[in-house]
Amino acid sequence: MALGGSTLADRILGGWLGRIAGNMLGKPVERGDHWTRERIDRYLRRADALPLTDYFPALEPPPDPVEFELRPEWQECTRGRIHGSCRDDDIDYTLLGLQLLETHGFDFTTEQVGDLWLLRLPYLQTFTAERIAYRNLAAGVKPPLTATLDNPYQEWIGALxxxxxxxxxxxxxxxxxxxxxxxxxxxxxxxxxxxGAMWAAALIAAAFTADGPRDAIEAALDRIPPRCRLARTVRKAAALYEAGVSRSDALDQLERDTSGLHWIHTVPNAAVITAGLLYGEGDFTSTIALTVRGGLDTDSNGATAGSVAGVLYGAAAIPPQWTEPLRDRVRSAVFGFDGARISDLAARTHRLAMARAGAGAGAGTAVG
Incomplete structure (x- = not known):
């Protein structure tokens, strides 16, 4: 399947918009130990917002502020209150990645990733494994020891x-x-x-030429060890969907299979992302809504599912209730990016993709 220049540009813009919209959708309930699937749906029922087809509504005052306590930043990322994207680390790292490739090219080193963090990213805007790695970098520790020294979060979702x-x-x-x-x-x-990072990157790359989410998921699985726990869990999620198991029952079984893992661990969140993509069945709104309603690390999962769906279907297919409130602006803690236009970021990404194709990269597809 060949992607013409305008089609590729629309798919990349779809990825950016989908990632930001999915992230915003999940932000109010980003606390997987409190906002379970059941609690999220109870809130949405009280708000008369099921099925979820727009950003989270705000209940004022909450009927039960203990049960339904939204994240503190909820006021600026709920329906009717969004005026440009909210700042979030899920988007900060995407911007850093763009800066990395523009600065160091496609043959960047792990050391250059760390140098860019120290230069562009405030320490207090890092969390879990990234904060430990940042601290190790500042102390003069070199990769790959930055990932293992005093780091209990090595398999959490940050790299994904x-x-x-x-x-x-x-x-x-x-x-x-x-x-x-x-x-x-x-x-x-x-x-x-x-x-998890390898799987997500492969999933998004495959989405450009895949027939649908199932095809992209299969292609991504080929890029990680087949017997690792992540691969086994993703295959299980896909098998449950193929067997006709209901979404609720599938998530129950996947939750049992991954019990004991933290709600920010890569494996259970990959299961939620996979289920959202499959049970969304080709619809952008259903995909990000079902993913976020799956709980756990809701903003990260919504962002990844939105990115995949945005690439699969393109920016033009994303309903306006998701994109218009963003006002083509992104907020970020990354130095030099706060207030950037999303369309400009997508254009810069498109230039990089075209450069890859021009250099002979991207075997198996034609882009031009």
Whole structure:
């Protein structure tokens, strides 16, 4: 499947818009130990907002402020109150990834990823594995020891949320996307944490030429070790869908299979993302809504599912209730990016993707 220049540009813009919209949708309930699937749906029923077809509504005052306590930043990322995107680390790392490729090219090193963090990213806007790696970098520790020294979060979701840019610049080439994501991920993660980044980048790259989400998921699985826990869990999610198991029952079974893992761990969140993509059945709104309603790390999962769906269907297919409130603006803690236009970021990403194609990268697809 060949992607013409305008089609590729629309798919990349779809990835950016989908990532930001999905992230925004999940932000109010980003606390997986409190906002379970059941609690999210109870809130939405009280708000008369099921099925979820727009950003989270605000109940004022909440009928039960203990049960239905939204994240503190909820006021600026709920329906009717969004005036440009909210700042979030899920988007900060996407911007850093764009800066990385523009500055150092496609053969960047893990050390250059760390140098860019120290230069552009405020320490207090990092969390879990990234904060540990940042601290290690500042102390003079070099990769890959930055990922393992005093780091109990090595398999959490942080590397996965950094992977999108590597998929966007490698349309139709999940192998190269996964390899680039791995170089980024090993700064802070090991094991399934690294495989999650490779899987997400490959998933997004495959989405450019896939027949649908199932095809993209299969292509992404080829890029990670087949017996790792992440691969086994993603295959299980896909098998449950193929067997006709209801979404609720599938998520119940996947939750049992991954019990004992933290709600920010890569593996259970990849299960929620996979289920959202499959049960969304080709519809952008259903995909991000079902993913966020799946709970756990809701903003990260919504962002990744939105990115994949945006690439699969293109910016033109994203309903306006998701994109118009963003006002083509992104907020960020990354130096030099706050207030940037989303359309400009997508155009810069498109230039990188075209440069990859011009250099002979992207085997297996034609882009031009």
């Amino acid at each position: 949320i950094r992977a999108d840019i590597h998929g966007w610049v490698n349309p139709g080439d999940p192998r190269t996307a996964a390899a680039m994501a791995r170089r980024d991920a090993v700064l802070s993660h090991t094991g399934n944490g690294v495989y």
